[in-house]
Amino acid sequence: MSLSSLNFFRSLRKGNNQFAVIGLGRFGRAVCSSLYKMGYEVMGTDVDEKRVSQALTDQVLSHAVQLDSTEPSALKESGIYEFDTVIVAIGNYLEESIITTLNLKEAGVPHVVAKASSEVHVKLLKRVGADHVVYPEHEAGCELARALTKPNIIERFELDPENSIVELITPDVFHNKTIAELQLRNRYGVNMLAVSYDGKFEINPNPNKRLEKGSAMVVIGSNKDINRLPI
Numbered sequence: 214m215s216l217s218s219l220n221f222f223r224s225l226r227k228g229n230n231q232f233a234v235i236g237l238g239r240f241g242r243a244v245c246s247s248l249y250k251m252g253y254e255v256m257g258t259d260v261d262e263k264r265v266s267q268a269l270t271d272q273v274l275s276h277a278v279q280l281d282s283t284e285p286s287a288l289k290e291s292g293i294y295e296f297d298t299v300i301v302a303i304g305n306y307l308e309e310s311i312i313t314t315l316n317l318k319e320a321g322v323p324h325v326v327a328k329a330s331s332e333v334h335v336k337l338l339k340r341v342g343a344d345h346v347v348y349p350e351h352e353a354g355c356e357l358a359r360a361l362t363k364p365n366i367i368e369r370f371e372l373d374p375e376n377s378i379v380e381l382i383t384p385d386v387f388h389n390k391t392i393a394e395l396q397l398r399n400r401y402g403v404n405m406l407a408v409s410y411d412g413k414f415e416i417n418p419n420p421n422k423r424l425e426k427g428s429a430m431v432v433i434g435s436n437k438d439i440n441r442l443p444i
Contacts, residue, residue: 230254233296234274235282235313237264240328240349241302246273258282258291260309282313285320294320301343304328311337318342365444367429378406378433384443388426392418401441403434 232248234241237259245268249255255274259265262279269277280287282303293299299322303310310327317325318341327343329335330350338346359369368380387395397403408418409429415422424430432439 229297231256231296231298233258233293233299235259235293235299235301236303236328237261237268237277238302238305240304241300242268242271242273244300244302249274256291256293256296258293282316283309285316288313288316288320293317294322296322298322298324298326301325301327304330304334307331307334307337310334311341314338314343315341363440363444372433375437376433376435377439378431379439380429380431381442381444383408383424383426383428383430385426386443387424387430389423391421391423393420395424397432401434402438403432403442405430405432407431 230252231254233256234245234248235258237245237257241257241259245255245257249272255276257265257268257274257277258280259268259277260279260281265277265279268274278291280291282288282301288294294317299317301310301313301317303313304327307330310329314325314327324344325342326345326347327338329338329346329348332348332351335346335348356369359366365382365384366379367382370378372378392405392408397405405418407414407416407430408422408424409415410422410425414429414431432442
């Protein structure tokens with residue numbers, strides 16, 4: 214997560230219970246469904262009336278309207294400009310995505326999240342004022358590549374492009390050794406944050422605890438140092 218992303222999420226209002234999603238394809242429907250299941254009021258829109266009807270039938274949102282989001286008057290009439298956070302989920306249609314994002318920002322919508330389909334699209338969305346851009350295909354591809362090459366890493370949270378927190382399966386060579394004996398900071402440049410015992414994580418584990426193969430451990434460090442671990 215970049216510092217600009219961090220600033221964006223800090224700016225979101227905790228009391229915000231309403232979201233609008235423009236574009237009801239697979240990505241947009243997934244966002245609607247997740248927010249709606251969590252109890253938020255979700256308004257969805259799409260230029261395709263069939264998608265709007267299907268979303269209402271499937272009950273993945275609170276309300277849905279058919280409109281052309283490249284038309285500022287249609288957005289205004291629908292009330293979308295009154296929302297605090299709007300997600301532009303029409304990433305596969307570059308022109309429509311750019312114009313919609315521009316319309317929202319020119320109307321003063323505080324938080325606009327937009328889906329991109331390419332690196333050029335990312336740059337264009339940022340240029341017209343998108344507050345946060347997601348590029349799910351790229352992120353999924355990177356995640357798959359990491360999973361295939363480092364299968365012992367269960368989960369990765371990127372602090373920035375160079376540093377991460379990772380949950381990994383405890384390497385076999387660490388079995389029955391204490392955290393103190395391993396000297397992770399001196400040997401590998403990483404710090405231990407947590408270790409799992411009996412299905413539960415112990416945060417800031419005792420240095421004299423012995424590790425067990427097959428359990429999980431969480432470490433923080435640079436990606437370069439994490440890659441030095443025997444995994």
